[in-house]
Amino acid sequence: MRGLAGKRVLISGGSSGIGAATARRFLEEGAQVVLGGLSEAEVDQAVADLAPLGEVSGLAGDVSSAADVTRLVDGAIATMGAIDVLINNAGIAWREPFLEITPDHWDRIVSVNLRGMFLVAQAVARHLVERGSGGVILNMSSTNGLGGEADYAHYNASKGGVLLLSKTMAVELGKHGIRVNSLCPGYIKTPLNSAISSGLADDFVSAYERDHIPLGRAGLAAEVAAGYAFLASDDASFINGAELVIDGGQLAIM
Template sequence: MRRFEDQVAIVTGAANGIGAATARRLAGEGAAVVVADMDAAGAAHVVETIREAGGLATFVPVDVTSRAGVEALLTAALAAYGRVDVLANIAGVAYDEPFLEITDEKWKRTLDINLTGVFLCSQVVARHMAAHKIAGRIVNMASTNGLVGEADLAHYNASKFGVVGLTMTMAIELAPLNIRVNSVCPGLIKTRLTQPALVDPRWVEGYLKKIPLNRFGEPEEVAAAVAYLASQDSGFITGHQLVIDGGQLTF
């Protein structure tokens, strides 16, 4: 399937993990992809693999917490490919800390990247889509942690609940402009973000009991859901939170 032929996508957090898988998926389906991240080495590798597979991609360095940086990202994307049809807001961080020990610095950093970053990228890109009457699609990275609480992740949970609320309100306001906005809510996916927990066999055994499908997710499985929400296949869906968690939230 090449659902993104002649379309341009910006993917933030595309140097690693779920963002990298999303960039590869969209490029594999024909999109010209802007690989937007702070990690130049990781991004260069992703661009290289996309090009080797015959796809179109370019790296644009960005810190999603900076409005000037995000505006420069849009300018670079337009210089490279002329328009933006899809924005996938994937960049994010997580710190495992008990609520009583969270520092102001970690609280602020988590909210800045995971929530303010989504706001800034979405506003800057949606203004471009609106100005050019592009039937745009924005897919935000929330989490199952945006729908239920989890110990030691209060700042992360707050940021992801924020993304869910932002997604719903953006969906309402941007619908008249023909821009759809949805989010994905993955459970535990195997990336470097979750690697520290995944190397502990006792922790893994305990956590798997919470997942009916009895395994962790792959970045490519989230990328497939992002691609669905970014494609015309989901044409009548906006303001939705798509859970990808092996059934974890059914408990």
């Protein structure tokens, strides 16, 4: 992908699933990576797995904590000298009927997926504006930010919020040469979805793939990483304030 070699990339939620596949993809493209994650053990493991591919290091912390986000962003700048690309990817999800959602559960999902996204994006955007040489911020939304899947009201609301956060950032930051876009993956095979489907019927995933996804299969983390790489590259130089849907055709169904 054009223009990624030598880029300094911070990936929140880079220790597992889509974020880990994205770290791998950027390292393969010749970029330098700092990855974040909630658990120190998971971050260390991801860094050890990826180290043979290039320059990668990690920092653990909770993106819903302003202090942890300051440590993450300042640490990434100290390690790489600057940040050129933010992959704002950390997120959580679980199923819960709307009528049963507790205020605490609502707050946790919204504070990781929306407040966390805002905190990391703002800290990196301030750095990019101060440096004055542009940059790219990619925020992780979801097909659940575009449609109301049952049993995910808190998650859907958080991901819908990410879409408008991103559009507003694109409007305000464009004059600084900073492009801001969102990704909307559909059903992707990751540890997050394995944990969710472990509590469901054995044939849940195969029935879901058959009935909801025109390509008849779940997506792979590497297929979302490819979307991140494209939007961060010079090939996407006029794409700003948009969302890229990567869902095997799921949202095309009437």
